[in-house]
Amino acid sequence: MSRALFVILIGLGGAAILIGLGIWQVQRLAWKEGVLADINARIEAxxxxxxxxxDPETDAYLPVEVTGTLEGATLRVLVSQKDEGAGYRLISAMDTGARRILVDRGFIPTAADMPGLPQGAVTVxxxxxxxxxxxxxxxxxxxAANIWFARDVQTMAETLDTEPVLVVARAVSWNAAPxxxxxxxxxxxxxxxLQYAITWFSLAAIWLAMSFYFLRRRAKIES
Structure with missing residues (x-):
């Protein structure tokens, strides 16, 4: 086998593999966009x-409305918001009368005072x-400082004596400020x-360009 033919085979074979990986990422992109569309539809129902x-599997993202009394201690989960900086998510227990669950009330900056709980029955x-x-x-x-570094539903439920069920608030029936x-x-x-696909296709183009360069260089040397 001549060296030129060897370079051609390596060039085309390598490019085919890289293009195949790029096509696979395009297919994965379509799949992921379908998954996200399904999740968004569930969230907005x-x-x-x-x-x-x-159930954590079948009921994830399920939109619900719950009414009860927020009571007891409030747990602070350290988070960062792009436009706000560092702050805390506030996790409280809600007593609905028949059961106790967790409610993620939302975000406050680290410099803000801990707000009190609303009085009486509220709806989330x-x-x-x-x-x-x-x-x-x-x-x-x-x-001791009441700072958590993640929303560990099971551990938080044990701490606040609730079911391991978390409702993340979208709207509330009281003035939630701050x-x-x-x-x-x-x-x-x-x-x-998409970024992965662009990377693989770019590598395929570079691979082909380098193969063409080696072929031209060899042809000049042999001429």
């Missing part, structure tokens, strides 16, 4: 009553969520497949 036995419209925010690198909560609700959305779900 009309609110319904809280299920008797919410939001979405069920079991966020996966903990891993082996997540620090344990600083219970708390700003942080509704559930898909902004934090990664979708980098």
């Amino acid at each position: 009309p609110a319904q009553a809280l299920p008797d036995r919410p 419209t939001g979405n069920l969520q079991w966020p996966q925010e903990t891993d082996s690198f997540t620090p344990e909560p600083d219970r 708390v700003t609700p942080l509704p559930v959305d898909t902004a934090r779900i990664p979708n980098d497949h």
Whole structure:
């Protein structure tokens, strides 16, 4: 086999592999956009009553409306907002009369004073969520300072004596200021497949260009 033929085969074979990877990422992009569209449709659906036995798999993002009394301690989860900087999500217990659940009331800046709980029965419209925010690198909560580093639904439920069910507020029936609700959305779900596809297609173009360069260089040397 001549060296020129070898370079051609390597060039075309490598480019085919890279283009194939790019096409695969385009297919993954279409799949991910379908998943996000489905999640957004679930988030924006009309609110319904809280299920008797919410399931983290089938009921994730389910829109619900709950009424009850917010009571007890409020847990602070350290977060950062793009336009606000550092702050806390406020997690409180709600007693609906028949059950106790967790409510994510929203965000306050770190410099803000801890707001009191509204008095009497209130209504929260939001979405069920079991966020996966903990891993082996997540620090344990600083219970003395009341600073948590992730929304660990199970541990928070044990701390506030509630069911492991979290409703993330979208709208509330009282003046929530200075708390700003942080509704559930898909902004934090990664979708980098377009960038990956562009990378693979770019590498394929570079691979072909380099193969062509070597062929031309060899032809000049042999001429």
